[in-house]
Amino acid sequence: MRTRHTSRDARREREFAAFVAGAAPRLLHTAALLTAEPPDAPVPRARALLTHALAHTYADWDGLRGDDPYDHARGRLVTRYDRDSWHPRAPRHHPPPAPGGVLAALGPRERLVLVLRLHEGVAEEQIAALLGLSAERVRVLCARAVATVLGPRAGRGVPGGAVRTAGAGSGAGAGAGAGAGAGAGGPR
Numbered sequence: 001m002r003t004r005h006t007s008r009d010a011r012r013e014r015e016f017a018a019f020v021a022g023a024a025p026r027l028l029h030t031a032a033l034l035t036a037e038p039p040d041a042p043v044p045r046a047r048a049l050l051t052h053a054l055a056h057t058y059a060d061w062d063g064l065r066g067d068d069p070y071d072h073a074r075g076r077l078v079t080r081y082d083r084d085s086w087h088p089r090a091p092r093h094h095p096p097p098a099p100g101g102v103l104a105a106l107g108p109r110e111r112l113v114l115v116l117r118l119h120e121g122v123a124e125e126q127i128a129a130l131l132g133l134s135a136e137r138v139r140v141l142c143a144r145a146v147a148t149v150l151g152p153r154a155g156r157g158v159p160g161g162a163v164r165t166a167g168a169g170s171g172a173g174a175g176a177g178a179g180a181g182a183g184a185g186g187p188r
Contacts, residue, residue: 017060023070027053029076033115035079036104053077073119075130082112082131106145114145115137 041153053076055067064072069133085108103111112131116122117138124142128135 002066009073012061016061017070019057020054023073024050024054027070027073030074030115030120031077031081033103034077034112035100036106038101049081050081054122078112078116082109085109085112102149106148110141110145110148114149115143117142139143 008078009029025166027044028050030044031045031049034049035045037043037046037162053073057064057073060072061069097171103114106114109131116127116130117124124131124135127133128138131138
C-alpha cells in the first residue's frame with residue numbers, strides 16, 4: 001500500500017513540475033501585467049500572485065483530472081488579484097503600481113478585464129462568470145480600458161467616444177446610449 005502512495009505522489013510531483021516548467025513563465029507575465037509592475041524590475045506582487053496560484057493548483061492537482069490546469073491556475077491568480085485589489089481588508093504591504101506604464105493608468109478591474117480579454121484571449125462570458133459580473137459589464141470595462149490605453153485616438157469615428165471591442169457587436173454593446181442613434185456606423 002505504501003508503495004502505491006509513494007509512486008502516485010512521485011507521479012503527481014513529476015506532472016506538476018512539468019506543468020510549472022511550461023506554464024509558470026506565462027502566468028508570471030500575466031501576473032506582472034495585472035500588477036502593472038515594470039518588466040525589467042523585480043516583480044514581488046506578481047511573484048506572490050503566482051506562488052499563491054501554483055500552491056492552490058498543486059493542492060487541487062488530483063481533482064483536476066480532465067480539467068485544464070492552466071485555466072485553474074489562471075483562475076486562482078485572477079481571483080486572488082481581484083480580491084486583493086478590491087476588498088478593504090486585503091493586505092496592502094506592496095506598493096501601488098509604478099507610474100508611467102500604460103496599464104498603470106487603468107483601475108484594477110479594468111486592467112484585469114483587459115489582460116484577460118486581450119492578452120489571455122478569454123471570452124467575455126468566461127470573464128463575467130469568473131468575476132461574478134454580467135457580460136455587458138465586462139464589455140463596458142474592456143471598452144473603457146481600451147479607450148484609456150489608446151488615449152484621445154480611441155473615440156474617433158464612434159459617437160460618444162465609445163470603443164468597439166472584438167465581440168461587442170451592435171445594439172446594446174459598447175456604443176449604445178446617448179448619441180448612438182443615426183449615423184453611428186460610419187466614420188466622420
